[in-house]
Amino acid sequence: MAAILEVEDLHKNYGATVALNGVSFQVADGEIFGLLGPNGAGKTTLLSIVSCLLAASAGEARIHGQKVDLDNKELRRQIGIVPQELALYDELSGRENLGFFGRLYGMKGAELERRVREVLIAVGLDDRADRRVATFSGGMKRRLNLGAAMVHQPRLLLMDEPTTGVDPQSRNHIFEEIRRLNRAGTTVVYTSHYMEEVQALCPRVGILDHGLLIACDEVPQLLRKQDGLIRFRVPAVTSVLRSRLGQIPESRLVEADSRPLEIVCRDVKPALAQLLAILADLKLEVLSLETEEPNLERVFLGLTGSALRD
Amino acid sequence: MVIWTLAKKDLRLLLGDRRAVVILLAMPVLFILVLGVALGKDQLRISIVDLDKGEYLQSAGFPPEKWSKMFIQDLKQTAPDIEVEILSLDQGRQKIDARKRAAVLVFGPDFSRKVSQCSFLQDGINPFNRSGVNLALLDAELLRDETQGTAAAIIEQAAQVTLLRIILPWMIGRAFEKVGDPAFLDLLAKEEQVPSMVKSFLNSPLIKKEQKTALGAGLQNALQGLFAKYNLTGKTWETLTQPKSAARAGGKDSGKSALSQNPATDEEGPSFLNRGDLRYQSLVPSYTVMFAFFLVLTVGWLFVSERRQGTLKRLRAAPLSRTEILLGKMVPCFLLSLGQGFFLLAAGKLVFDMKLGHQPFWLAAVVVTTSTAAMGLSLLVASMARTEAQVAIYGTLLVLVLAGISGCLMGDPELMPERMKLLSRFTPHAWAMDAYSQLLLRPEPNLVLVAQACGVLILFGAGFVGLAWWVLRLD
Numbered sequence: 149m150a151a152i153l154e155v156e157d158l159h160k161n162y163g164a165t166v167a168l169n170g171v172s173f174q175v176a177d178g179e180i181f182g183l184l185g186p187n188g189a190g191k192t193t194l195l196s197i198v199s200c201l202l203a204a205s206a207g208e209a210r211i212h213g214q215k216v217d218l219d220n221k222e223l224r225r226q227i228g229i230v231p232q233e234l235a236l237y238d239e240l241s242g243r244e245n246l247g248f249f250g251r252l253y254g255m256k257g258a259e260l261e262r263r264v265r266e267v268l269i270a271v272g273l274d275d276r277a278d279r280r281v282a283t284f285s286g287g288m289k290r291r292l293n294l295g296a297a298m299v300h301q302p303r304l305l306l307m308d309e310p311t312t313g314v315d316p317q318s319r320n321h322i323f324e325e326i327r328r329l330n331r332a333g334t335t336v337v338y339t340s341h342y343m344e345e346v347q348a349l350c351p352r353v354g355i356l357d358h359g360l361l362i363a364c365d366e367v368p369q370l371l372r373k374q375d376g377l378i379r380f381r382v383p384a385v386t387s388v389l390r391s392r393l394g395q396i397p398e399s400r401l402v403e404a405d406s407r408p409l410e411i412v413c414r415d416v417k418p419a420l421a422q423l424l425a426i427l428a429d430l431k432l433e434v435l436s437l438e439t440e441e442p443n444l445e446r447v448f449l450g451l452t453g454s455a456l457r458d
Numbered sequence: 459m460v461i462w463t464l465a466k467k468d469l470r471l472l473l474g475d476r477r478a479v480v481i482l483l484a485m486p487v488l489f490i491l492v493l494g495v496a497l498g499k500d501q502l503r504i505s506i507v508d509l510d511k512g513e514y515l516q517s518a519g520f521p522p523e524k525w526s527k528m529f530i531q532d533l534k535q536t537a538p539d540i541e542v543e544i545l546s547l548d549q550g551r552q553k554i555d556a557r558k559r560a561a562v563l564v565f566g567p568d569f570s571r572k573v574s575q576c577s578f579l580q581d582g583i584n585p586f587n588r589s590g591v592n593l594a595l596l597d598a599e600l601l602r603d604e605t606q607g608t609a610a611a612i613i614e615q616a617a618q619v620t621l622l623r624i625i626l627p628w629m630i631g632r633a634f635e636k637v638g639d640p641a642f643l644d645l646l647a648k649e650e651q652v653p654s655m656v657k658s659f660l661n662s663p664l665i666k667k668e669q670k671t672a673l674g675a676g677l678q679n680a681l682q683g684l685f686a687k688y689n690l691t692g693k694t695w696e697t698l699t700q701p702k703s704a705a706r707a708g709g710k711d712s713g714k715s716a717l718s719q720n721p722a723t724d725e726e727g728p729s730f731l732n733r734g735d736l737r738y739q740s741l742v743p744s745y746t747v748m749f750a751f752f753l754v755l756t757v758g759w760l761f762v763s764e765r766r767q768g769t770l771k772r773l774r775a776a777p778l779s780r781t782e783i784l785l786g787k788m789v790p791c792f793l794l795s796l797g798q799g800f801f802l803l804a805a806g807k808l809v810f811d812m813k814l815g816h817q818p819f820w821l822a823a824v825v826v827t828t829s830t831a832a833m834g835l836s837l838l839v840a841s842m843a844r845t846e847a848q849v850a851i852y853g854t855l856l857v858l859v860l861a862g863i864s865g866c867l868m869g870d871p872e873l874m875p876e877r878m879k880l881l882s883r884f885t886p887h888a889w890a891m892d893a894y895s896q897l898l899l900r901p902e903p904n905l906v907l908v909a910q911a912c913g914v915l916i917l918f919g920a921g922f923v924g925l926a927w928w929v930l931r932l933d
Contacts (some may be wrong), residue, residue: 199775200775201771201774201775201933202933219779221777221778221779222777224775224776224777225777227775229771229772229775231768231771231772233768233771234767234768235767235768235769235771235772236767236768236769237467237471237767237769238767239470239471239474239475240467240470240471244470248463248467249772249776251460251463252460252463252464252772252773252776252777252778253776253777254460254777296772
């Protein structure tokens with residue numbers, strides 16, 4: 149599929165501070181692309197440049213082949229941005245907010261009214277549309293924040309940590325709406341430092357750290373770079389047990405004083421089945437057992453040596 | 459179109475902001491109301507202790523009353539803005555001691571007798587000295603509160619002028635009567651410079667007393683003819699300063715008829731608000747101008763909240779240019795300021811009965827150009843401030859300092875010393891007040907000055923907007 153967004157060797161410096169250091173990636177038309185990284189990794193800076201809010205120090209971003217620059221009004225019409233912070237007028241109603249933002253993009257009259265109604269239904273706020281936003285809960289404001297970026301039906305939706313401080317119900321609502329938008333043809337770039345969200349929503353992910361894109365691939369491919377883990381305790385670790393565990397394919401045993409035994413394995417499920425069979429065979433009681441499937445958190449840890457939420 | 463969309467939204471937010479309504483509309487009306495009432499009437503109050511026993515000489519039925527009464531009536535006639543308060547001596551002293559009065563004029567028991575004795579003749583009292591009238595010679599005294607020197611000096615000058623106005627015509631009239639007196643002819647006959655023929659005539663035993671009296675009357679008439687613009691026998695300032703023929707046509711010259719024309723009273727004005735008083739002609743425009751610049755706070759808060767709410771980011775991400783965003787902010791500021799200006803002038807008219815003059819077009823022009831300057835300054839402050847606290851602190855400071863320098867804070871720039879008036883030229887307020895005072899205080903306003911002030915206000919506005927454009931950072 150053709151790329152809607154191309155980022156090429158993008159640099160951004162704030163004085164001596166390097167916010168982006170040669171970031172390059174592409175987002176295909178119709179894709180949900182996740183940008184994962186800890187706070188301060190450069191995600192917001194990257195989105196600001198792509199959404200024509202900030203000039204790059206070097207490199208360029210292109211949308212549909214057009215170079216992104218601060219004065220390109222036509223390009224802005226194709227972009228919707230959901231800022232990290234709520235960006236709504238508290239004193240206006242939900243309907244007035246959406247109407248106002250729609251008019252900024254040239255919408256008017258019956259078309260605008262219809263579209264505002266559609267968006268209100270989509271974000272589940274049609275029953276409270278005429279109440280002042282100041283009276284909304286945090287989750288409702290987040291949903292409206294998303295709605296405000298959707299009114300003008302952008303081709304590319306840039307979402308900067310859109311679920312910050314959101315309750316699970318509103319989060320699910322937002323996720324459903326993102327998927328629905330995507331099915332309708334909107335390309336989504338979704339940034340977050342919550343790896344569960346990105347993993348659940350985005351088939352393809354880029355991992356950003358200290359201004360560098362350290363990985364960019366489909367999620368299964370990224371996960372494949374990490375091993376699974378089985379952690380367990382038994383009353384006594386005998387040489388027979390060590391010998392049997394060593395026979396589990398594509399795995400290795402890690403032992404440390406006073407810590408549970410760990411089996412690092414390529415695939416957790418078959419390894420776990422074999423472990424349980426060995427323990428039963430040796431009549432060893434299992435004192436504790438836990439497993440860790442490979443996830444983006446561990447991918448990040450593996451790539452950077454530090455946890456994602458540090 | 460998109461500018462109007464932005465403007466409509468801001469207008470909606472501004473009009474829904476009770477804080478803005480209070481600051482821009484209610485506060486100035488309240489200030490005008492409080493100052494209008496607190497300043498009392500537009501009057502100079504002169505407190506008098508009248509101990510005058512009223513022992514006086516009458517000449518041809520003049521004066522009709524004792525001289526202290528003549529003084530009081532003349533004082534009231536001087537201007538309707540002078541309020542006369544009669545006190546007892548104890549009250550007068552108490553009020554001076556309590557600093558409730560700057561000065562109290564005391565007429566002693568012999569005041570009428572002493573004034574009666576005032577004359578240009580050798581045996582009369584010459585009440586004049588370098589300062590005007592020597593009060594001590596007339597058994598009068600001015601009690602002063604030395605801590606209110608300026609106010610006491612104003613009262614003293616008003617009293618001096620009134621004394622001159624009642625004593626001088628009295629002395630002239632009496633002196634003129636002497637010209638026709640046979641005793642004067644006897645004196646004339648003794649003068650060496652007088653030709654011998656005249657001396658012989660005056661000293662001749664053949665000349666009867668009646669003939670001498672007729673000669674005196676002739677001399678009087680000749681002198682009166684020579685000074686035809688004055689009625690030298692008038693004895694009051696009013697009759698002295700008009701031709702005798704006019705005085706005759708005007709009726710009897712008793713002084714009483716003229717005095718009764720202006721029945722000024724000691725009573726308070728007709729209403730609590732003193733509606734229609736002259737003070738409102740400067741109070742209303744002063745606070746209209748001062749509070750026009752309070753727009754700085756309202757617009758500053760609007761800008762800052764746009765940043766704080768993150769909506770500025772959405773505006774920047776939308777297909778809008780920087781110019782459109784700035785214009786979208788300028789239009790509602792300007793409209794709000796216009797609304798405020800016209801509202802306050804209307805309130806001035808309806809609540810305080812301020813006279814709007816005869817130049818409505820120019821009055822509107824002053825409102826429009828003042829709003830231009832206020833809008834410019836508001837945008838400049840809004841461009842620089844990053845937080846609501848900054849807007850509140852710097853905005854209030856700026857607005858109050860400008861209002862203080864321009865004199866608007868005091869409700870009347872004319873109260874300022876000349877040096878401050880010169881400094882005030884650097885504030886838009888002073889130019890706006892120049893225009894307003896021409897239009898609201900002068901019967902024939904100088905429209906060139908009004909136009910000049912409007913031009914300067916536009917320049918202020920343009921300068922502020924230019925600076926705001928330069929300073930404004932949307933990111």
